[in-house]
Amino acid sequence: MSDSSSTAALVTILREELARLVPGDRLPSSRELITRHGVSPVTVSRAIAQLAAEGAVVTRPGSGTYVAPRRSRPGADAPDTSWQAVALPGRDAALDLGEPPARPLPEGIVDLAGGYLHPDLQPARLLGAALARAARRPDAWDRAPAAGLSPLRAVFARQAGASVEPDDVLVTGGGQGALSMLFRALTTPGSPVLFESPTYPGALAAARAAGLRPVPVPMDGDGLRPELLADAFAMTGARVLYCQPTFHNPTGVVLAPERRRQIVDVARAAGAFLIEDDFARHLGHGFGPVPRPLVADDRDGTVVHVTSLTKPASPSLRIGAVIARGPVTRRLRGMRRVDDFFVSRPLQEAALELLSGPGWDRHVRALTTTLRDRAAVLTDALARDCADWLVEQQVSGGLHLWLRLPDRLDPTATVDAARERGVAIDPGHRYFPAEPDGPYVRVGFAAAASAEELREGAKRLGEVGGLS
Structure with a gap:
């Protein structure tokens, strides 16, 4: 034949x-x-x-x-949705988070791009038991209060600091939903919003979807630079700053102690809100106490605090909280009633069960050790196999390393070449509000299956670097 x-x-x-x-x-x-x-x-x-x-x-x-996805057959009966190109406003780009790897990744791919814990690191047994206990409560399926269950709000208040009261807390459906609400609540479309540079792409997307204009403020090894922040407020007239003071994504930087008070004071002097994204509070690596949230020492309503349980627990535990004081609290509760009335009561009850039991503290302690060990494994492996890829910051918490590539490597081409060799990493350009000032990639150590996979991932990245 x-x-x-x-x-x-x-x-x-x-x-x-x-x-x-x-x-x-x-x-x-x-x-x-x-x-x-x-x-x-x-x-x-x-x-x-x-x-x-x-x-x-x-x-x-x-x-x-x-x-491949099925395609409609052409013909008289085929649907024609082309009219939507005219009807929809032209803001699709604002909703683009870039091209993160699909979930789940194909078999054989080492996941150094994921932003959540590998399933083996998630407290699956605790979550299952908490959900089962929550479902057995007589009022489990009743309507929840718009602000959230009082006992759960009390837990979030206690975690934030002694000056925070349960009435300051609004339970949300995770951190991303909270950011979307805040960017719509705190300013008006067309306004500038200040961001650390680099920053979390999901926050950039939420701001742009709200019609806002992100403005970068540079960082260094100690975090956001207060003198440049003051200049940015003065030059732009911005009334909102978004920042991640603790285990910043993507760099892992912790805002220096002397700067924590300074940036709050700068924001207050500008008559602006400071959105504190505290997503990584439970992701420390045990090198010392995790700094107090900025909101714990702010009594004037400058700081609006966001936290979430998805990173230290599970991506499907879509429970978080916003902590705010003053008239903005009433606005946020009003938006809740318009957006979705309330967060699912069974999920709130399950979160309360999880946080109230001794198993949660054991999980966080074990996670601390695991993340510290994994960060060390990946750092050492990269130093061996990718010697000229510079780890910008020795991290003390979080899930990622921020790497500067040698000038000979193009970040986008490097990410594509890495994927062809079976390892997923994130291109750095997604993390900048404006043009990036260098070739960066973000690599994670929490989504891979094991330390052995981390070493294998670094080895494959070394092969990519050797091709230039």
């Missing part, structure tokens, strides 16, 4: 197999197809190429071949 007829026969067989699969399913590997159908590697390659050209499959180098 000629190569062309062998290819046509294999294409026919694969089309029949594709009809039984669903979009996203993985086809057998080339080696399996060669063995199963008794054809040559060239025949398999040509058959896959033909199906890809037809749009029936999608090939991902280093990962495999997958069933």
Whole structure:
């Protein structure tokens, strides 16, 4: 049989197999197809190429071949949604978080890009038990108060500091939803908002989706620079600053003690709100006490505090809190009634069960040790295999390392090449409100399956660096 007829026969067989699969399913590997159908590697390659050209499959180098999304057949009955291009306002780019790796990643990919704990590090047993106990409560499915369950608000208040009262707390559906609400509540569309540079891409997206204009304020190894912050307020007239004073994402920096008071004072002098994103409070590595939240020492309502349980527990525990004082509190509660009335009561009850039991403290202590060890493993492996990739900050908490690449490496090309070799990392440009001032990538040590995977990931990155 000629190569062309062998290819046509294999294409026919694969089309029949594709009809039984669903979009996203993985086809057998080339080696399996060669063995199963008794054809040559060239025949398999040509058959896959033909199906890809037809749009029936999608090939991902280093990962495999997958069933492509189904396409509507052209014809009179086909839906036509082209009118929406005219009807929708042109702000889709504001909602773009970049191109983080899909979840879950294909088998064999070492995940150094994930922003959550690997399932083995999550307190699954505690979460299951907490949810089961919560579901058995007689009022578990009743409507929850708009501000959140009083006992849960008391827990968040206690964690924030002695000056915070439960009435200052609004329970939210995670940290991202809280940021979206705050950017809409604290200023008006078209206004400037100050951001540390670099910063969390989700916060940038939330601000842009609210019609706001992010303005970068540079950082150094001690965090946000107060003198530049004062200049930025004066030059822009901004009335909101977003910052992450503790275990900053992506750099891991902790705002220096002498600066913590200074930036609050600068914001107050400007008549501005300071949004304190405290997502990483439970992600310290045990090198010393975690600094008090800025809100703990602020009684004038300058600081609006955001916290969440998703990072130290599970991405599906969508429970967080906003702590605010003054008229803004009434505005936020009013927005809650407009947006979604209240956060799911069973989830709030489960969070309360989780935080109130002794198992939570044991989990946080164990997580502290694990994250410290993983950070050390990845740092050492990168020093060995990627010697000229500079770790900008020796982290004392959080989930990531911030790396400056040598000038010979383009960050986007490096990320793509890493993916082809089976390791996922994040491109640094996503973390800058304006143009980045250097070639950066973010690598994480919490989403990989093990320390061995971290070492393997660093080894593969070393192979990428050696290709330039």
